[in-house]
Amino acid sequence: MDQDELLAARFEEHRGRLRAVAYRMLGSLGEAEDAVQEAWFRLHRADVSEVRNLAAWLTTVVGRVCLDLLRSRTSRREDPLEWEAHLPDPVISGPDGVDPEQQALLADSVGLALLVVLDRLPPAERLAFVLHDMFAVPFEDIAEIVDKSPAATRQLASRARRKVQGAGTPDADLARQAEVVDAFLVAARGGDFEALVALLDPDVVLRVDTGVSAIIRRGAAEVAGQAVLFRAAAQVSRRVLVNGLPGMVALPDGGAAQSVMGLTVRDGRIVEMYIIADPERLAGLDLSRL
Numbered sequence: 001m002d003q004d005e006l007l008a009a010r011f012e013e014h015r016g017r018l019r020a021v022a023y024r025m026l027g028s029l030g031e032a033e034d035a036v037q038e039a040w041f042r043l044h045r046a047d048v049s050e051v052r053n054l055a056a057w058l059t060t061v062v063g064r065v066c067l068d069l070l071r072s073r074t075s076r077r078e079d080p081l082e083w084e085a086h087l088p089d090p091v092i093s094g095p096d097g098v099d100p101e102q103q104a105l106l107a108d109s110v111g112l113a114l115l116v117v118l119d120r121l122p123p124a125e126r127l128a129f130v131l132h133d134m135f136a137v138p139f140e141d142i143a144e145i146v147d148k149s150p151a152a153t154r155q156l157a158s159r160a161r162r163k164v165q166g167a168g169t170p171d172a173d174l175a176r177q178a179e180v181v182d183a184f185l186v187a188a189r190g191g192d193f194e195a196l197v198a199l200l201d202p203d204v205v206l207r208v209d210t211g212v213s214a215i216i217r218r219g220a221a222e223v224a225g226q227a228v229l230f231r232a233a234a235q236v237s238r239r240v241l242v243n244g245l246p247g248m249v250a251l252p253d254g255g256a257a258q259s260v261m262g263l264t265v266r267d268g269r270i271v272e273m274y275i276i277a278d279p280e281r282l283a284g285l286d287l288s289r290l
Helices: 003-026 029-045 054-076 080-085 100-106 112-119 123-134 139-146 150-164 174-190 193-199 220-229 231-235 279-283
Strands: 200-209 214-218 237-242 245-250 259-266 269-276
Touching: 003 029, 003 054, 003 100, 003 123, 029 054, 054 123, 054 139, 112 123, 112 150, 112 259, 112 269, 123 139, 123 150, 139 150, 174 193, 174 220, 174 231, 174 237, 174 245, 174 259, 174 269, 193 200, 193 220, 200 220, 214 220, 220 231, 231 237, 237 259
Parallel strands: 200 269
Antiparallel strands: 200 214, 237 245, 245 259, 259 269
């Protein structure tokens, strides 16, 4: 095995971790792959003879790439409502479980609810929280990426932690969550407004990302009314796992996916709902496991 092959083999050992870092940083599966690929290009061009910890070096590189992408997004953001309703890319699995490749990507219970909150953080805060709290990168290393002192970097992570704490925490019992999702699906198919309201938390929040418009609804009655409008989609919906938690996908037999819905169930009621109905994004999802 020559040096290039050896370097490629060493990089592949860390690819799963790097994808997980980038996905938490960016909330986009495609951009996460691009960030990992950029790390490979930089590794291939660099002199790594003095690198003692390749995993740490690669994680730092991916962190820099992701931070640049996040800052670029922030500078382009014009419509606050549109961004408020923007949803991260979901990871879809069959209802019976997540496969090993997806498990590496979704470790630490990275549900859509957490990714939505991470998306609202300033780029430097998100980087400090993800790298330190999720991947145990020392503040001294993160400080070099954000060009701040370790103490200031620690404060970035602390501010992010306060904003993220408890965000979208679901019931621990997946079976109970699945029962609630199934009951919601039955009520939606039947257009049963009262049953829908009973399954929703009074302060439930619904976010819909259609790709061309942003929809946000709050409150059980408002969200139940919106769910009734999706009655046709409910007829072709099935329960799946969305980022490891029970959700649903509207997928007609032999047709393209119409929507993906992620839900957060707490104390037996739905407290958050996320619907992606952007045809372009849906076309890019891997639904082969279904």
